[in-house]
Amino acid sequence: MADVIAARSLTKVFPGKKGQPDTCALSGVTLAARAGEMTALIGPDGAGKTTFMRLVCGLMDRTAGELSVCGLDVFRTPQDVQDLLSYMPQKFGLYEDLTVAENLTLYADLHGVPAAVREERFTRLLHMTGLAAFTGRLAGNLSGGMKQKLGLACTLVRSPRLLLLDEPTVGVDPLSRRELWEILTQLVREEHLSVLVSTAYMEEAARCDRVYVLHCGQLLMGGTPEALRTAAAGLCYEVQAPPHLPLRLLQSALLTAPGVLDAVPAGGVVRFLTRRAPEELAPLRALGLQARPAEPRLEDGFMKLLKEAEAEGAAPPAEVETAAQGAAETLPLPPPASAAPALIEVEDLVKKFGAFTAVAHTSFSVHRGEVFGLLGPNGAGKTTTFRMLCGLLPATSGKLRVAGVDLRTARTQARANIGYVAQKFSLYANLTVYENLRFFGGAYGLYGRQLRERIAAVAEEFHLTDRMDEAAERLPGGYKQRLSMAAALIHAPGILFLDEPTSGIDPLARRTFWQEITRLAAGGTTIVITTHFMEEAEYCDRFMIQDHGKMLVLGSPAEIRARLGREGAPMDEVFIAIVEQARREKEGT
Amino acid sequence: MGGFSRRLAALTKKETKELLRDNSSLLMGVVLPLVLILIIGCGMSLDVKDVPTAVVLEDHAPTARDAVSFVRGSDYFAPVYVNSFQEAEAMLRAHEVDAILAVPPDFSRRLLAGDAHLQLILNGVESTSAMSAQGYVEAGVRAFAAEFAARRGASAGGVSIVSRIWFNDANTSTWFYVPGILMLVLTISGVFLTAVVMAREWERGTFESLFVTPMRVLELILAKTIPYFVIALLGMLLCLVVGRYLYELPMRAPLAAILGVSMLYLVTALSIGLVISALTKSQYLACHISLMVSFLPAVILSGFLFDLHAEPLAIRVVSRLLPTTYYLDALKSLLLAGGSPIVVAQDTAALMAFTLLFLALAFAMTRKKVDA
Numbered sequence: 001m002a003d004v005i006a007a008r009s010l011t012k013v014f015p016g017k018k019g020q021p022d023t024c025a026l027s028g029v030t031l032a033a034r035a036g037e038m039t040a041l042i043g044p045d046g047a048g049k050t051t052f053m054r055l056v057c058g059l060m061d062r063t064a065g066e067l068s069v070c071g072l073d074v075f076r077t078p079q080d081v082q083d084l085l086s087y088m089p090q091k092f093g094l095y096e097d098l099t100v101a102e103n104l105t106l107y108a109d110l111h112g113v114p115a116a117v118r119e120e121r122f123t124r125l126l127h128m129t130g131l132a133a134f135t136g137r138l139a140g141n142l143s144g145g146m147k148q149k150l151g152l153a154c155t156l157v158r159s160p161r162l163l164l165l166d167e168p169t170v171g172v173d174p175l176s177r178r179e180l181w182e183i184l185t186q187l188v189r190e191e192h193l194s195v196l197v198s199t200a201y202m203e204e205a206a207r208c209d210r211v212y213v214l215h216c217g218q219l220l221m222g223g224t225p226e227a228l229r230t231a232a233a234g235l236c237y238e239v240q241a242p243p244h245l246p247l248r249l250l251q252s253a254l255l256t257a258p259g260v261l262d263a264v265p266a267g268g269v270v271r272f273l274t275r276r277a278p279e280e281l282a283p284l285r286a287l288g289l290q291a292r293p294a295e296p297r298l299e300d301g302f303m304k305l306l307k308e309a310e311a312e313g314a315a316p317p318a319e320v321e322t323a324a325q326g327a328a329e330t331l332p333l334p335p336p337a338s339a340a341p342a343l344i345e346v347e348d349l350v351k352k353f354g355a356f357t358a359v360a361h362t363s364f365s366v367h368r369g370e371v372f373g374l375l376g377p378n379g380a381g382k383t384t385t386f387r388m389l390c391g392l393l394p395a396t397s398g399k400l401r402v403a404g405v406d407l408r409t410a411r412t413q414a415r416a417n418i419g420y421v422a423q424k425f426s427l428y429a430n431l432t433v434y435e436n437l438r439f440f441g442g443a444y445g446l447y448g449r450q451l452r453e454r455i456a457a458v459a460e461e462f463h464l465t466d467r468m469d470e471a472a473e474r475l476p477g478g479y480k481q482r483l484s485m486a487a488a489l490i491h492a493p494g495i496l497f498l499d500e501p502t503s504g505i506d507p508l509a510r511r512t513f514w515q516e517i518t519r520l521a522a523g524g525t526t527i528v529i530t531t532h533f534m535e536e537a538e539y540c541d542r543f544m545i546q547d548h549g550k551m552l553v554l555g556s557p558a559e560i561r562a563r564l565g566r567e568g569a570p571m572d573e574v575f576i577a578i579v580e581q582a583r584r585e586k587e588g589t
Numbered sequence: 590m591g592g593f594s595r596r597l598a599a600l601t602k603k604e605t606k607e608l609l610r611d612n613s614s615l616l617m618g619v620v621l622p623l624v625l626i627l628i629i630g631c632g633m634s635l636d637v638k639d640v641p642t643a644v645v646l647e648d649h650a651p652t653a654r655d656a657v658s659f660v661r662g663s664d665y666f667a668p669v670y671v672n673s674f675q676e677a678e679a680m681l682r683a684h685e686v687d688a689i690l691a692v693p694p695d696f697s698r699r700l701l702a703g704d705a706h707l708q709l710i711l712n713g714v715e716s717t718s719a720m721s722a723q724g725y726v727e728a729g730v731r732a733f734a735a736e737f738a739a740r741r742g743a744s745a746g747g748v749s750i751v752s753r754i755w756f757n758d759a760n761t762s763t764w765f766y767v768p769g770i771l772m773l774v775l776t777i778s779g780v781f782l783t784a785v786v787m788a789r790e791w792e793r794g795t796f797e798s799l800f801v802t803p804m805r806v807l808e809l810i811l812a813k814t815i816p817y818f819v820i821a822l823l824g825m826l827l828c829l830v831v832g833r834y835l836y837e838l839p840m841r842a843p844l845a846a847i848l849g850v851s852m853l854y855l856v857t858a859l860s861i862g863l864v865i866s867a868l869t870k871s872q873y874l875a876c877h878i879s880l881m882v883s884f885l886p887a888v889i890l891s892g893f894l895f896d897l898h899a900e901p902l903a904i905r906v907v908s909r910l911l912p913t914t915y916y917l918d919a920l921k922s923l924l925l926a927g928g929s930p931i932v933v934a935q936d937t938a939a940l941m942a943f944t945l946l947f948l949a950l951a952f953a954m955t956r957k958k959v960d961a
Contacts, residue, residue, distance in 0.1 A: 054959055057801045058801075058957070059797065059801065059959045060958060060959060079803070082801050082803065082957075086801070087798065089797040089798055091794040091797075092794070092798055093790070093793055093794045093795025093796065093797055093798040093799065094795070095607060095795060096793070097611055098606060098607065106599055106600075106603050109595060109596065109598070110596055110599055110802040110803060111803060112592060112596075112803065151798075
């Protein structure tokens, strides 16, 4: 079969802005995608996936190397290539002031789809995407998942020679994600499309014929998903945590143990990768736990490649070393969190925006030292709930007490007990680390010796001591997030709120982040966190899933699995089961 | 060329729909001009009427009284007759009057000798009113002097200067401003709207999808300009109608010439907007650059507010570098003076040169790339 994309020693360097070094987004990448196949690009953020896609589309000029698409030189004849392919960028640009039908028509006109074919094609696409009932709705009023499906439909108004999808499912809930992939696989089968897709989800890469792993602009490996998966063969183990020991504590201890490549809570157990015999690992010996070998998954092969690449020094140094070490070595068995006093009490909480109910009759409580997760698809109401808890948004009705203070009457007082990390980096970019910390300390009313001591303490805690005089904007991503957390904790609050802290962060940085959370929780800080990565529910003591403003389920991961009778199932499946059940019930009544 | 016209039609249709659904563009293109013309037309008149003036008659001769009789029955003055200069001075200090017109005791005697003086004292705080009042007084006194000379059968050597304000016979400053407002409307709609709509597509990420289609840059640029051309022209026509019927603005040249020059300037403005949008991908920045390079110079440097002849050389040079100046010059000539062919031809040539320059720049700078 012919290659639909052939890249030879492709290099792309972005010149640095004044004072900054150049960034090499791709260096000497050689890869091929075959016609009629699905090819996946995977890799952490900053690996160069989007740059590669844009080069293929002719949206960028190369620095060096060659790239041919469908046998044409992209750099010589970009328009000819663009006439042949369809591209769905990460943020698909739908025209929000146009309706679903108008968006489709625009792209059909641009691609010159004949009127005769159009009718039949639109009907089919609308049916597949489930948008048939919404053709007259403005694209701006669609939910996140529907927008994504409409974006896909717009790229498929005609059958392209090559379809490029840049992280098509990022931020989309598992249910919509599954539907999107069903559409995609059906089209590939029926129309023999060639597809290049970049993704952060390993189970999506596993559906492709070929997988290329990019890391810091370099190609680490290319091959079948099976080849990548088996790269971790014989290294995978899983271990059951003793009762009352949160999975995250065991996972965190394993992750820092020497010789362990990766550890992650999954399906009620902790999975880990090691080249050593599991009996030799200190955390397991200390607890007398027996690990059993496990089948490798694609993610295991991927993590192994990344960890080894980083160990070779091909990448910035790992930030893993010190975090969570203290808490992990001794592995204290904390008392069950539910025995601690309730720190956040929510009763019958309602929030309405005009006629629209964003949050409907929600009740829950969070105990001291607990890690509590708010999960749900985009638009489920989790951000609204979250903002009410932080006192950023007044509730329409219901009771809301944080640290014993009624948020409806004493918002300022409650805030003194709260640390808040916003989704976007919201510190002052051109102040130094020290200046940011001093400012936030001052804003919380700290001064003099107390302020100096707190700055020193949080800088130490989050390993920022060496970087105190650097401007915040110059910090690498992981440091930025630690600085955000340090600033939120400067006044030593009892509760830390984190809004989607892991969105847009690669798996490696996410592991590090959860180690910090684990350490904070072990130290007695109560954590409330929102996320759209369902598997992160495994790190929580308890979590709640919202959809359309309603609370669908609340409990510990184990409880919820047991309730559904799906022991050991991945969280995505649990989520899909819950949402589908709720929708069935809604239709039933 | 089937592809070209089909894609152009699709893009223009899309642009028009967005324009109609997003009220802010309509507000800026049609409502803002109307508000501007009504506010400026009614409220911003530089005419001076009924200036309270203290008239001090220290000479009681009839000729002396005649000399200042022009203040009576004039729209420009509201005279108050007082007996002593001290009294008048007190009134000026108390802001009861803005001017003192004093006839000294020896006025009629010296008039016969051809050496008479009148004293005019003005409140310089209101400098614009003061200047106008001064002009009126001078004109009035000259008229008296001429008449006086004629009555006495003076010799042919007597020179009388009669100043008139041309092309604005009624001396209504509204007439002076309406062409300026037409210019502002075209500048705002042309530059702002185009600069902002391109930046909006960058911000919303729609260009990345749009670029990877068979669409060509020419189609994109045309589709972006056509709807805004129509909107801006609509706003301009509305202002013209309001100017004509509300302020009785004269239109001394054929309508076709007025519209022709306006459309040409509109294309200039649109191409400036396109250049700005190629420079920046942020709506905020696009707005500010538009403000700096189009709106502010249009108000301050084009001769709209300040008469360019009174400006220092450096400012006059700068104003000659702005397309707005040429358009305003041509428009004033067309509307108020019936259009001197030479003036209009020169201005048109200058506008065409600017248009070609900016269009060429816009084309050179707009590329279907995301890393530029």
